[in-house]
Amino acid sequence: MATLLFHLRDVPDEEAQEVRELLAEHDIEVYETEAGRWRLAVPALWLVDESRLDEARGLIDAYQRELHERMQRDHAEARDRGEAPGVWDQLRQHPMAVLVTLIALGLMLGLSLLPFLNL
Known part of the structure; x- marks a missing residue:
């Protein structure tokens, strides 16, 4: 049975694409569901092989930590330059x-x- 790995609701397209590429680089097989016409379904990435859940979750967690640090650094640099309102x-x-x-x-x-x- 597939396991929910990563929700895609309200996730920017760029971040979702980077997560897809990260999982593909490590040969982790996932399939994607869409929200549907009425936005009632769960847009998400689902893990096919449950035995790789810890590995996939670790990759995504590491990616999100790095993304968070990068966004904070970018915001701090913009603020220092006087560009961040x-x-x-x-x-x-x-x-x-x-x-x-x-x-x-x-x-x-x-x-x-x-x-x-x-x-």
Whole structure:
């Protein structure tokens, strides 16, 4: 029986392709399922040979650790160069979006606390 190895929902195409290539390099046989027309099915990579589950999981875990470190390093470098927008930059660029978000949060907080205010 096949074993679910890697969910593909909300995974960027580039990352999914790199995982497919990594598994192919190590001759780990998988098959892929799609989400389907109504997006009800599970888009995923499924391992055919369950005896290689630990090996495949180890490869994917190592890849994801390396990807995480690479993304953090890239973000830190962009931030050091002044290219990564901070909170204040976003506030200055999109003041209306921030204002609408704060109003929505205030309304949700008010509605959540209303039963406890004994008015």
